[in-house]
Amino acid sequence: MNHFFKVKSLGQVMDLVPTFPEVETREVPIAGATSRILARDISSIQDLPGFRRSTMDGYAVVSSTTFGASESNPAWLTLAPSIAMGEVPGFTLVPGQAARISTGGMLPGGADSVVMIEYAEAVDDTAIEVYKSVAPLQHVIDSSEDFKKDEMVLTRGTRVRPQEAGLAAALGLDRLQVFKRPRVAIISTGDEVVPVTEAPGPGKIRDINSYTLAGLVSEAGAVPCSYGIVKDDEDQLFETCQKAVTECDMVLISGGSSVGVRDFTVDVLSKLADTELLAHGISISPGKPTILARSGNKPVWGLPGHVVSAMVVFQVVVLPFLNRLQGLAKTEEPRLTIPATLTRNIASAQGRSDFIRVSLKRDDTGLVAEPVLGKSGLIRTMVLAHGLVEIGENVEGLEKGTLVEVMPI
Amino acid sequence: MNHFFKVKSLGQVMDLVPTFPEVETREVPIAGATSRILARDISSIQDLPGFRRSTMDGYAVVSSTTFGASESNPAWLTLAPSIAMGEVPGFTLVPGQAARISTGGMLPGGADSVVMIEYAEAVDDTAIEVYKSVAPLQHVIDSSEDFKKDEMVLTRGTRVRPQEAGLAAALGLDRLQVFKRPRVAIISTGDEVVPVTEAPGPGKIRDINSYTLAGLVSEAGAVPCSYGIVKDDEDQLFETCQKAVTECDMVLISGGSSVGVRDFTVDVLSKLADTELLAHGISISPGKPTILARSGNKPVWGLPGHVVSAMVVFQVVVLPFLNRLQGLAKTEEPRLTIPATLTRNIASAQGRSDFIRVSLKRDDTGLVAEPVLGKSGLIRTMVLAHGLVEIGENVEGLEKGTLVEVMPI
Numbered sequence: 001m002n003h004f005f006k007v008k009s010l011g012q013v014m015d016l017v018p019t020f021p022e023v024e025t026r027e028v029p030i031a032g033a034t035s036r037i038l039a040r041d042i043s044s045i046q047d048l049p050g051f052r053r054s055t056m057d058g059y060a061v062v063s064s065t066t067f068g069a070s071e072s073n074p075a076w077l078t079l080a081p082s083i084a085m086g087e088v089p090g091f092t093l094v095p096g097q098a099a100r101i102s103t104g105g106m107l108p109g110g111a112d113s114v115v116m117i118e119y120a121e122a123v124d125d126t127a128i129e130v131y132k133s134v135a136p137l138q139h140v141i142d143s144s145e146d147f148k149k150d151e152m153v154l155t156r157g158t159r160v161r162p163q164e165a166g167l168a169a170a171l172g173l174d175r176l177q178v179f180k181r182p183r184v185a186i187i188s189t190g191d192e193v194v195p196v197t198e199a200p201g202p203g204k205i206r207d208i209n210s211y212t213l214a215g216l217v218s219e220a221g222a223v224p225c226s227y228g229i230v231k232d233d234e235d236q237l238f239e240t241c242q243k244a245v246t247e248c249d250m251v252l253i254s255g256g257s258s259v260g261v262r263d264f265t266v267d268v269l270s271k272l273a274d275t276e277l278l279a280h281g282i283s284i285s286p287g288k289p290t291i292l293a294r295s296g297n298k299p300v301w302g303l304p305g306h307v308v309s310a311m312v313v314f315q316v317v318v319l320p321f322l323n324r325l326q327g328l329a330k331t332e333e334p335r336l337t338i339p340a341t342l343t344r345n346i347a348s349a350q351g352r353s354d355f356i357r358v359s360l361k362r363d364d365t366g367l368v369a370e371p372v373l374g375k376s377g378l379i380r381t382m383v384l385a386h387g388l389v390e391i392g393e394n395v396e397g398l399e400k401g402t403l404v405e406v407m408p409i
Numbered sequence: 410m411n412h413f414f415k416v417k418s419l420g421q422v423m424d425l426v427p428t429f430p431e432v433e434t435r436e437v438p439i440a441g442a443t444s445r446i447l448a449r450d451i452s453s454i455q456d457l458p459g460f461r462r463s464t465m466d467g468y469a470v471v472s473s474t475t476f477g478a479s480e481s482n483p484a485w486l487t488l489a490p491s492i493a494m495g496e497v498p499g500f501t502l503v504p505g506q507a508a509r510i511s512t513g514g515m516l517p518g519g520a521d522s523v524v525m526i527e528y529a530e531a532v533d534d535t536a537i538e539v540y541k542s543v544a545p546l547q548h549v550i551d552s553s554e555d556f557k558k559d560e561m562v563l564t565r566g567t568r569v570r571p572q573e574a575g576l577a578a579a580l581g582l583d584r585l586q587v588f589k590r591p592r593v594a595i596i597s598t599g600d601e602v603v604p605v606t607e608a609p610g611p612g613k614i615r616d617i618n619s620y621t622l623a624g625l626v627s628e629a630g631a632v633p634c635s636y637g638i639v640k641d642d643e644d645q646l647f648e649t650c651q652k653a654v655t656e657c658d659m660v661l662i663s664g665g666s667s668v669g670v671r672d673f674t675v676d677v678l679s680k681l682a683d684t685e686l687l688a689h690g691i692s693i694s695p696g697k698p699t700i701l702a703r704s705g706n707k708p709v710w711g712l713p714g715h716v717v718s719a720m721v722v723f724q725v726v727v728l729p730f731l732n733r734l735q736g737l738a739k740t741e742e743p744r745l746t747i748p749a750t751l752t753r754n755i756a757s758a759q760g761r762s763d764f765i766r767v768s769l770k771r772d773d774t775g776l777v778a779e780p781v782l783g784k785s786g787l788i789r790t791m792v793l794a795h796g797l798v799e800i801g802e803n804v805e806g807l808e809k810g811t812l813v814e815v816m817p818i
Contacts, residue, residue, distance in 0.1 A: 030605070031635070034624035048788075051611045055715070055786050057667045085641065085667075086601030088612045102667035104601055104714055104786075106612035117668075146787045154792070161818070162624025163791035166716055169605045169620040170788055192495030192513055196439070196578045202460045203497045203515035211578040215443035215571025226440070232494065258466045258494075258511035259526075305513055306464070307575055336817065339748055339775070366748070377464050377513075378555045379457075379579055382572035383562070408745065409570070 007281035009393060010317070010353045013292065016278055017320050021297050022327045023180045023249050030168050033160045035221050036178035037327040042154040047144035048170055052107040056139040059098035059120055059128060060111035066133040074121075074129035083108065098128055107140060114139035146170070157329025159221075179327035182222045185244035186213050188229045189237060189255035189265070190305060195229060208379060209254035209303070209310050216314045220322050222250075232261065237268045241300070245272060249325055251300040252318070254310050262289050265302040269293045275300070283352040283393065286376040287313035299325075308376035312355050312388065315409055337405035338387065340369035346398045348391040357385035358406055369406050385409060416690035418802060419726070419762045422701065425687055426729050430706050431736045432589045432658050439577050442569045444630050445587035446736040451563040456553035457579055461516035465548040468507035468529055468537065469520035475542040483530075483538035492517065507537055516549060523548035555579070566738025568630075588736035591631040594653035595622050597638045598646060598664035598674070599714060604638060617716050617788060618663035625723045629731050631659075641670065646677045650709070654681060658734055660709040661727070663719050671698050674711040678702045684709070692761040692802065695785040696722035708734075717785035721764050721797065724818055746814035747796065749778035755807045757800040766794035767815055778815050794818060 025039035054060065061077065069075035082100035083089045089108035093099055098115065099108055107114070116139060119132040147153050153171070154164055160176070168176055188207045194200045195207055207229055214224035227244050230237045237253075244251045255261050262280075269275055272295050279292040286309035291302030299321050303310045340360055348354040358369035369389060374381040387406035391398055398404065434448035463469065470486065478484035491509035492498045498517035502508055507524065508517055516523070525548060528541040556562055562580070563573055569585070577585055597619045603609045604616055616638055623633035636653050639646050646662075653660045664670050671689075678684055681704050688701040695718035700711030708730050712719045749769055757763040767778040778798060783790035796815035800807055807813065 030620055031623055031633075034627055049614050049786075050609070053614075053786065055784055057669075085599065085670075086613050088610075102669060104599065104614075104667065106601075141784055141786050145784075146789050153789075160624075162621045162628065163716075163720065163788060163794075163818075165624045166617040166621035166720075167788050167792055169617045170615055172605055172608070172615060174605045190494065190513065196581055196583045199581070200459070201497075204495050205458050205462075205513075206579055206581055208575040208578045211439055212571045212575035214440055215569075215574045218443055219571065224440075258513065260466075260511060261494075307572075311572065311575075336747065338745065375464055375550055375554075377458075377462065377550045379572060379576050380555050380562075383576055385572075409572075 006277055006279050007283060008279040009283050013279055013282055013317060014320060016292070017324045020299055020321060020324055023182050023325050025177055025179050027175045027177050029175055030165050030173065033165050033168070033176045033178060034162055036160050036176070038154055038156055038158045038160060039177045039179050039327060041152055041156050042168070042171070042173070044147040044149055044151045044153050045171055047149050048146040049141055049143070051143055052111070053141040054101045054103060054105045054107060054114045054139060055141055056114050056116050057102050058114045058116045058139065059130070060093060060101045060107045061098050061113055061115055061130070061134065062093060062095045062110055063113040063134050063136045063138065065095045066115060066130050069130050069133045071131050074131050076123070076127060076129055078127050079125070080108070098130070112136045112140070155329065157327055159328060182249035182322060182325045183225050183247065184217045184222050184322065185225050185227055185248040185251040186210050186217070187227045187240055187244060187251065187253045189232065189253060190261070191232045193229050208307050209305070212307060212311050213252055213254060213314060216311065220319055221326060222322055232264060234264065234268055238271055241268060241272060245295045245298055245300060249298060250322060251298065252303055253301065254303045255305050262291065262302065265291060269295070269300060269302070282317060284316065285349070285352050285354045287317070290317065306376045307379045308357070308382055311382055311409070315388065315407065316355055337407050338367065339403055340367040340406050341365060342389070342398055342400055342402045342404050343368050343370045344400050346371055346391065348395060348397045350396055351393055353393045354391040355388045356391065357381050358387055358389050359384055360386040360406060369404055382409070415686055415688050416692060417688040418692050422688055422691055422726060423729060425701070426733045429708055429730060429733055432591050432734050434586055434588050436584045436586055438584055439574050439582065442574050442577070442585045442587060443571055445569050445585070447563055447565055447567045447569060448586045448588050448736060450561055450565050451577070451580070451582070453556040453558055453560045453562050454580055456558050457555035458550060458552070460552055461520070462550040463510045463512055463514045463516060463523045463548060464550055465523050465525050466511050467526045467548065468524045468539070469502060469510045469516045470507050470522060470524055470539070470543065471502060471504045471519055472522040472543050472545045472547065474504045475524060475539050478539050478542045480540050483540050485532070485536060485538055487536050488534070489517070507539070521545045521549065564738070566736055568737060591658040591731060591734045592634050592656065593626045593631050593731065594634050594636055594657040594660040595619050595626070596636045596649055596653060596660065596662045598641065598662060599670070600641045602638050618712070618714070618719050621716060621720050622661055622663060622723060625720065629728055630735060631731055641673060643673065643677055646674070647680055650677055650681060654704045654707055654709060659707060659731060661712055662710065663712040664714050671700065671711065674700060678704070678709060678711070691726060693722070693725065694758070694761050694763045696726070697761070699726060715785045716788045717766070717791055720791055720818070724797065724816065725764055746816050747776065748812055749776040749815050750774060751798070751807055751809055751811045751813050752777050752779045753809050755780055755800065757804060757806045759805055760802055762802045763800040764797045765800065766790050767796055767798050768793055769795040769815060778813055791818070
């Protein structure tokens with residue numbers, strides 16, 4: 001494994017996303033499918049709703065019967081039997097007839113529209129007067145108006161929202177083929193790191209990254225698997241990494257940001273079987289000391305130890321890989337960003353992509369993004385922040401008043 | 410229970426939100442706390458990080474020693490012992506000395522800043538030259554720079570993001586007091602509704618709302634509890650409602666939108682013990698035929714049967730109540746909206762709040778919102794939509810080119 005000259009731009013790292021394969025798929029009940037990613041295209045096996053359905057309470061009619069009807073010149077219609085909800089009407093409607101129908105009811109043969117109850121009045125038990133004309137298919141959902149038989153309705157790689165689950169239900173699909181939730185190993189390293197339940201004492205800090213990363217992994221729809229804290233011991237880290245690579249689909253090693261610790265992580269990765277270093281440093285800030293390797297076909301990350309850096313790198317760099325693993329289509333969810341006006345100038349170095357934490361507020365001018373100042377070792381800055389703003393690698397900085405796109409965090 | 414004259418405006422219904430109590434609280438491990446709502450304020454029990462910490466690889470120094478240092482006039486410093494990661498340095502630094510330190514290391518007493526390794530050069534084993542001055546606290550996180558002891562760091566009603574979980578970990582809180590996830594009963598009604606596993610046959614449709622509503626409830630952070638499909642039978646609906654109100658914190662009855670079915674639902678609710686009708690109709694579209702009752706201290710909803718109407722009413726009306734139940738602070742998450750430019754005129758009736766489905770696209774001008782046309786009985790329109798745009802009750806419509814705020818769905 002070659003350790004050197006592997007600092008990559010953000011774009012170069014993103015080009016590696018499709019080189020990792022998707023995880024396998026499985027079938028899940030639709031009741032638990034929300035937020036999962038579809039692993040197969042879905043076509044409609046039938047017309048939906050499959051029959052002409054009323055969208056109003058009123059009277060099913062042959063629309064032409066009502067043409068010209070008005071308050072002063074009502075149409076006079078004789079009553080056919082009322083239509084019970086969920087039943088197939090046992091008759092065909094002819095011009096001059098009307099049949100009482102409720103919202104959701106099935107129109108009888110011959111009927112092509114519904115007169116709202118507000119525009120009809122009973123003359124007696126056998127007839128009504130209609131005060132307003134209706135157009136063909138007015139107040140009606142036609143047989144294939146929602147979906148046509150054999151129409152492609154959902155595509156592989158789509159994230160299932162409540163409405164996609166509802167569509168599957170409408171088609172009678174009580175189970176869906178989705179991608180497995182990737183298992184993501186989280187390994188914390190560092191002689192200075194102690195478990196959350198321990199008092200750290202001077203010089204030491206509690207393990208924060210295990211929890212922030214687990215939260216980010218869960219939010220992304222994957223399963224965080226904690227491998228605890230590994231001291232700066234090469235054998236121990238090697239064994240833990242090997243186990244994690246075997247058991248999980250992606251590995252996150254969050255560790256020190258010092259050059260020594262990074263080299264140490266690279267040394268350990270270089271001993272893993274079938275492992276290739278892809279990036280040793282990424283030209284982003286915060287997050288430059290990020291390592292990416294491919295072990296077999298799995299991404300293994302060395303993330304910076306600073307809490308903010310680790311979170312930003314996850315959001316900006318790791319997440320697109322995780323989304324690839326879990327089968328999310330590239331066309332899906334180009335990350336939702338929120339336009340806002342920057343409240344102050346931000347300087348940035350050329351040749352790297354900077355990610356600025358911002359808090360969002362609403363003032364008279366609309367949504368404004370206020371940079372959250374503070375070092376990347378301060379969890380406070382992430383607690384105060386609502387999002388990140390990218391300053392591209394060819395931009396020297398952004399001026400106060402610039403409209404920026406904020407990635408929510 | 411009085412059935413009449415209860416059509417309310419959206420604002421009037423929202424005024425009822427605080428009249429419902431929050432659910433009880435419980436303690437959960439921080440590893441599973443992401444997305445939960447804090448039930449207690451949290452103060453910092455200590456200074457964080459609790460010691461002076463280096464943010465760079467380099468040399469801990471007394472900053473004044475470096476003042477005036479430059480390439481042409483380096484400062485000459487003698488080496489104190491190197492500082493091991495996670496250890497308390499066993500010495501105090503005096504002016505004229507430097508101690509090798511890594512990122513995350515603890516500064517020795519006396520030291521107030523760190524010279525980056527790039528700006529220092531070893532003279533021999535005992536001394537270095539420094540080419541750049543550092544200011545006091547440069548490249549250092551001070552002892553209480555993240556949080557001060559006794560500072561309020563998180564407030565009751567905050568939703569726990571990964572960073573809040575990380576902050577709790579930093580403070581040694583391995584468990585957090587959060588609100589229970591509310592249990593939300595979902596009852597589907599209607600003689601025309603069949604389970605997803607059944608072929609509906611003409612005049613009938615599969616149960617969609619149970620799945621869309623369950624997905625929405627899950628997304629909101631609550632627990633959906635399905636009570637299946639109840640036919641339009643008063644005794645059966647009464648029994649199911651009674652059971653649901655007893656077992657859950659909120660009840661959603663999704664049913665027909667016909668006047669008859671609505672009256673039927675109101676009749677059933679009126680027989681539940683200790684139950685008061687709060688709204689019989691809300692002046693919104695879609696979703697007017699929505700019923701809200703208070704049973705004991707729990708909200709019970711009669712939602713419209715149309716799939717789109719039920720989803721829109723959930724997002725716009727039910728969700729604020731659910732957020733209240735689960736303890737979300739009013740200041741938290743004023744629903745995130747995305748500004749976009751409307752691509753066509755939309756008409757609207759005065760006196761009601763209209764919610765228009767839109768799809769979002771990016772064109773040369775930025776983000777545009779394209780209205781998704783189609784009836785509120787068509788699940789397709791929700792699958793195509795990315796968000797909702799509200800047209801307020803005093804607005805007659807919106808013109809093409811208007812900047813609108815899109816609620817993601």
